[in-house]
Amino acid sequence: MAPLKVLIAAGGTGGHLFPAQQLSQLLVGEEVVFAGHKLSSSPFFNRHAPYYEIISSSKKREWWTLVKGVWQSIKLLRKLRPHVVVGFGSFHSFPILFAALLLRKKIVLFEANCSLGKVNRFFVPFAAKTALQFPIFCKNCAYVPLLPWGTKKTQMPTMAAARKHYNLDPKVFTILVFGGSQGAAFINEVFCQAAALLHREKEVFQVLHFTGKQTSVFTYDVPAIVKPFEEQMQIAYAAADLVISRCGAGTVAELIRFQKPSILIPYPYAHDHQRKNGEFLQGGATVLLQSQAKPERLVQEIGKMRKELSIKKKALEQISFPETVDFGQLVRTIGEAR
Numbered sequence: 498m499a500p501l502k503v504l505i506a507a508g509g510t511g512g513h514l515f516p517a518q519q520l521s522q523l524l525v526g527e528e529v530v531f532a533g534h535k536l537s538s539s540p541f542f543n544r545h546a547p548y549y550e551i552i553s554s555s556k557k558r559e560w561w562t563l564v565k566g567v568w569q570s571i572k573l574l575r576k577l578r579p580h581v582v583v584g585f586g587s588f589h590s591f592p593i594l595f596a597a598l599l600l601r602k603k604i605v606l607f608e609a610n611c612s613l614g615k616v617n618r619f620f621v622p623f624a625a626k627t628a629l630q631f632p633i634f635c636k637n638c639a640y641v642p643l644l645p646w647g648t649k650k651t652q653m654p655t656m657a658a659a660r661k662h663y664n665l666d667p668k669v670f671t672i673l674v675f676g677g678s679q680g681a682a683f684i685n686e687v688f689c690q691a692a693a694l695l696h697r698e699k700e701v702f703q704v705l706h707f708t709g710k711q712t713s714v715f716t717y718d719v720p721a722i723v724k725p726f727e728e729q730m731q732i733a734y735a736a737a738d739l740v741i742s743r744c745g746a747g748t749v750a751e752l753i754r755f756q757k758p759s760i761l762i763p764y765p766y767a768h769d770h771q772r773k774n775g776e777f778l779q780g781g782a783t784v785l786l787q788s789q790a791k792p793e794r795l796v797q798e799i800g801k802m803r804k805e806l807s808i809k810k811k812a813l814e815q816i817s818f819p820e821t822v823d824f825g826q827l828v829r830t831i832g833e834a835r
């Protein structure tokens with residue numbers, strides 16, 4: 498049988514593009530094409546990966562841009578004739594999915610968060626399947642393993658080995674700070690202020706801080722590794738006692754996978770998705786709204802967390818999930834019903 502033709506509709510942040518590209522790894526041997534808005538300028542998209550097409554879109558509801566994107570998508574679908582179209586949410590995927598609906602193409606959706614985004618919510622009634630990584634319910638849903646998929650499972654180093662990798666003290670309480678794939682200026686600033694307060698209180702700790710695209714220089718009075726980005730996050734998680742971050746879907750999946758207690762500050766402009774993601778961790782995390790996350794409050798929560806690490810880890814261990822299916826095989830099964 499000829500290879501399956503799969504069109505992946507994605508774009509935007511790493512939270513959308515990382516799982517989309519991981520799906521392509523699960524579909525080795527098939528004909529995979531990416532389509533979406535601003536793919537060529539995204540730092541999270543591997544432009545040397547499979548063939549891709551740029552499709553116009555707009556989150557500001559500019560109807561002429563959306564009409565242009567839908568027309569581009571119709572032409573692309575007629576040219577490629579994919580057996581299945583897979584959408585990863587966000588406004589970047591809307592024109593492709595809408596064109597697929599008009600041309601009666603099979604649609605599969607993926608929702609990374611603990612609640613459906615606007616675009617996925619719109620297309621769920623028309624999808625053959627909606628793949629979820631967290632146990633929420635929607636029409637025709639299937640559950641897939643926690644992210645990441647399709648990557649070689651490297652053995653997680655010991656805490657001592659991970660700290661040696663960063664030239665940190667193997668015996669000192671270590672806080673990992675980051676803001677997701679794009680960084681978070683608010684978390685960068687508020688944690689630096691909180692760290693200064695902790696140091697004045699004679700607390701002993703060290704820091705791993707990944708600042709994202711922010712170019713400011715952050716300095717600490719305690720041992721610290723500060724860098725824009727970390728490709729080997731499994732080493733960073735292994736080194737950490739406590740994580741302070743946003744609570745995007747990928748981060749929450751990693752916190753469960755690596756069993757790391759956390760203080761989570763949801764991005765306040767994400768339609769409440771991140772707050773719900775953080776609350777899914779239940780007793781394994783403390784969720785602070787950005788309006789609550791003052792340096793003094795962060796110091797208090799770090800102090801509480803240090804005393805309750807074992808309880809938090811136990812809560813993470815007890816999180817349960819429904820039975821899962823391989824996402825690549827799910828897409829193949831739907832596409833092969835030609």
